Amino acid sequence: MHLRLVMLGFGNVGRALARLLLRKADVLRDDYGLTFTVTGIATQSRGRAISAAGLDLAAALALVERGESLDALHAGLPVADTLALIDTCPADLFMEATWLNPRTGQPATDYARAALGRGCHLVTANKGPVAHAYRELKALANAHGTGFFFESTVMDGAPVHGIGREALLATTVQRVRGVLNSTTNFILTRLEEGVPFAEAVAQAQAIGVAEADPSTDLEGWDAAVKIVVLANVLMGADLRPADVDRTGISGITIGDAQGALRAGARIKLLCEAARDGDTVRASVRPTALPFSDPLSQVSRTSSAVTFETDTLHELTLIEGDTDPTTTAYGMLVDMINIARGRHRAGQSA
Ligand SMILES: NC(=O)c1ccc[n+]([C@@H]2O[C@H](COP(=O)([O-])OP(=O)(O)OC[C@H]3O[C@@H](n4cnc5c(N)ncnc54)[C@H](OP(=O)(O)O)[C@@H]3O)[C@@H](O)[C@H]2O)c1
Structure with missing residues (x-):
């Protein structure tokens, strides 16, 4: 299976996930038959980039670590904001690790709605959407037959939700x-x-x-x-x-x-x-x-x-x-479980 990934958020967790994806690419391919390209990355202040052919993840990491904008990697018309990127970026799976407002769950809940509403899978490390809109988002994923996994929301990468599920x-x-x-x-x-x-x-x-x-x-x-x-x-x-x-x-x-x-x-x-x-x-x-x-x-x-x-x-x-890599690992496990079709176990036929 090949997945087009879009990363929402490229902070501590998003960048740890990028490094883990690079480090584990061979394992994903050899052990799980899973390959990927990262077609989009969104941040708040460090730019946005879309490439249907796939972004160079190592180059994206280097840019952000030098304090430069991801805009340099963008191909195509300018993208107004994160919601516009979610709506237009070629995608199978969104990996969300943006900011958390614990009282409202926003803006991540709107991002989750938009990603799942497009019929894409969603993995999030962000507690907000799950705490504020779990039933709605799960129903949306079920309606599209897609995965909505969030292992890293509680106890980072420890398999709390995996055990539950x-x-x-x-x-x-x-x-x-x-x-x-x-x-x-x-x-x-x-x-x-x-x-x-x-x-x-x-x-x-x-x-x-x-x-x-x-x-x-x-x-x-x-x-x-x-x-x-x-x-x-x-x-x-x-x-x-x-x-x-x-x-x-x-x-x-x-x-x-x-x-x-x-x-x-x-x-x-x-x-x-x-x-x-x-x-x-x-x-x-x-x-x-x-x-x-x-x-x-x-x-x-x-x-x-x-x-x-x-x-x-x-x-x-x-x-x-724990550290951001532990959190990123929970997201990687969610990605593998979606590729393995584990989300279908929780959806009625
Ligand atoms: N740190 C952990 O170990 C840990 C553990 C479990 C769960 N989490 C959850 O993981 C998420 C990310 O945590 P973090 O430590 O990586 O935070 P962080 O370092 O502050 O990174 C947040 C990222 O989200 C981006 N962002 C913020 N608002 C955005 C928006 N409206 N649209 C697009 N991008 C936006 C930020 O952009 P800029 O780069 O421009 O600032 C940044 O790239 C949070 O929800 C957190 O609760 C974190």
């Missing part, structure tokens, strides 16, 4: 609990070590875990978006991030963190979605977890999730420290 069959997920936000987990670990809150935030920023404006993480928005993704995809819920009962970590002190340790527990920003009759309720809040809980053992930038189902009871997945 391929392994948790004929079972009811009763509850999902997770430690899913790296910034807050890093800060809580540093508080246990006696580092003051503001210094811990600065350290998280210095190692590239926290944004320049860390409020989305500290107030629990990123965690809320992730638990909504899990609740909607794995539990059939129809929640939005604003529905989550959400408390951030700003009120936690060194004394709280070390007091919990002395009592045999660790404070984690716990994300939880649980069935309550016919509904699913979701929360994000700092919680003292006993050492016996596997989620308490996740330190610094690691993350973990525990599924409770009516058949498996408890299944925990733990992921070590």
Whole structure:
């Protein structure tokens, strides 16, 4: 199979994906019979490029890394904006890794609608479209018989959605609990070590875990978006991030963190979605977890999730420290699964 790929976003994740595609091209061809050309790349401020014959991905990486525009690689009439590129670029599969607005899911949700509405496959690392429009986008993909995969939206490249889709069959997920936000987990670990809150935030920023404006993480928005993704995809819920009962970590002190340790527990920003009759309720809040809980053992930038189902009871997945390549890997796995037709398993005939 040959896929024409369009990359929306060419930042940390998009460029890591480009490097991974170059590194794994032979494996994709030899092991999966999958070849590709990248026919389009869109960014916000670093230009846009379309080439029906295929862009030189190494040249695109070099341009952006030198701070130059992708426009130099563009063949044809100018493209007004990202939506225009989505509408006109020759494409089979869009790989979306643009900016996330956790409160609205835009503009990525509109990009997802446009890509799927064209009858193309979509892989996204962006939680926004899944948290804000999962049912609609999944229905759109089903109507066209195309794939809509998003492995990297929760726990980067760890196969959380792969397990849900391929392994948790004929079972009811009763509850999902997770430690899913790296910034807050890093800060809580540093508080246990006696580092003051503001210094811990600065350290998280210095190692590239926290944004320049860390409020989305500290107030629990990123965690809320992730638990909504899990609740909607794995539990059939129809929640939005604003529905989550959400408390951030700003009120936690060194004394709280070390007091919990002395009592045999660790404070984690716990994300939880649980069935309550016919509904699913979701929360994000700092919680003292006993050492016996596997989620308490996740330190610094690691993350973990525990599924409770009516058949498996408890299944925990733990992921070590991550980087943009881990996220890009989840997108690569989604691409392979689409080429293998795995999206058809979730679509009615
Ligand atoms: N970083 C991670 O490890 C990680 C992990 C899991 C999920 N994610 C998700 O992956 C996505 C990308 O993350 P990142 O770290 O790569 O972010 P980033 O470095 O800020 O890159 C974002 C890219 O999107 C582009 N962009 C922004 N708005 C756009 C628009 N309207 N149209 C076209 N392109 C647009 C930016 O353009 P410019 O180049 O002009 O700025 C940039 O190329 C986010 O949704 C994030 O939540 C990231």
